[in-house]
Amino acid sequence: MDIQKELLLWVGAALLCAMVVSFIMCPLVKSFAYKIGAIDVPKDSRRMHKKPVPRLGGLAIFLGFMVSILIFVHIDHSMQGILLGAVIIVVLGVVDDMTPLRAKFKFLVQILAALVAVYHGVVIEILTNPNLFSDAPYWSLGWLKYPVTVLWIVGVTNAVNLIDGLDGLASGVSTISAITMLVIAILVSEQQVAIVMAALAGACLGFMPYNRNPAKMFMGDTGSTFLGYILATYSIQGLFKYYAIVSFAVPFLILGLPIFDTAFAIVRRLAHGQSPMTPDRGHIHHRMMDMGLNQKQTVAALYVVSSLLGLSAVVLTTSGELKAMLLLITLAAVAYVAARVIFPREIAETAHEKELERENAQTQPAAPTQEKEEEKHEEN
Secondary structure (H helix, E strand, C coil), rough: CCHHHHHHHHHHHHHHHHHHHHHHHHHHHHHHHHHHCEEEEECCCCCCCCCEEEEEHHHHHHHHHHHHHHHHHCCCHHHHHHHHHHHHHHHHHHHHHHHCCCCHHHHHHHHHHHHHHHHCCCCCEEEEECCCCCCEEECCCCHHHHHHHHHHHHHHHHHHHCCCCCCCHHHHHHHHHHHHHHHHHHHHHCCHHHHHHHHHHHHHHHHHHCCCCCCCCHHHHHHHHHHHHHHHHHHHHHHCCCCCCCCCCHHHHHHHHHHHHHHHHHHHHHHCCCCCCCCCCCHHHHHHHCCCCHHHHHHHHHHHHHHHHHHHHHHHCCCCCCCHHHHHHHHEEEEHHHHHHHCCHHHHHHHHHHHHHHHHHHHHHHHHHHHHHHHHHHCC
């Protein structure tokens, strides 16, 4: 019990330190963003803001995280690889926030950062078997551990980046994911994982006052890819690593929202004959706003979804698959009913507007045709 109390004190101190440093650095980073021209100018329908907003807020998150890590965490060989890879990701993000880079180049650099972590021993070696009827409880990946690990790290890094489309969304979802991993780490007595996740959550919380709607600053690719990278690498260290305790499904539940949105985006773009890297306005947050919700309502709803998935992951770790599945189904049903109660007017109004748009689209084509016939008749 004394050890648990001591762990909680360390966790609280790491979280508070990261939060304070991140918050203090935000005004400085904001001024720096203006000086180097890292400004997000709304130039297409994908952007929800109406006026230029400085990005690069992820630099404040990174600095808050790093200060807390250097004070409270023992830097072992694996941690060295993770931090080195994180620096590569942040440098890439800063350059991209200043001058947008090609997607393929960013993808290659992200693979390099993932390989740095892999080289330092951050690998997924064993997975729990999702087939409940199999006699083998675990899968040993063998040589596949290297490509699987790189795919996981790069995939989650980009998944968090893709959901960064509304004020406070990516930072809030990342905070919820970090806190979920923090709780699980405390339950399985993994002190380092708990402290690292506390530092990450604290750094996000320190940035939130500047990022909530209406945002004074965006985290940019600097922040979203950094958060995705740390969540990906430490889910390996803290979840995949302890295969005898934590189920294969836990990291997918914790990061379920960004993973689902990314998978859906890839399938959607391929179905339309587009490159998976082609940006569009079909992400889950865009669709919810098209339903009639405003930014704050959409972000709040997605926070709830992420929290439900995180709670299910904790239950899965402590009570088994059946209870976690029942909990997730029950909470999903409650959330659906609550959404229909809280947002009935917005949903009804949007449905009515779409019906009017369809009716107008059906009647409009006839008018130009009739005008052309009249013009031809006058010419004759």
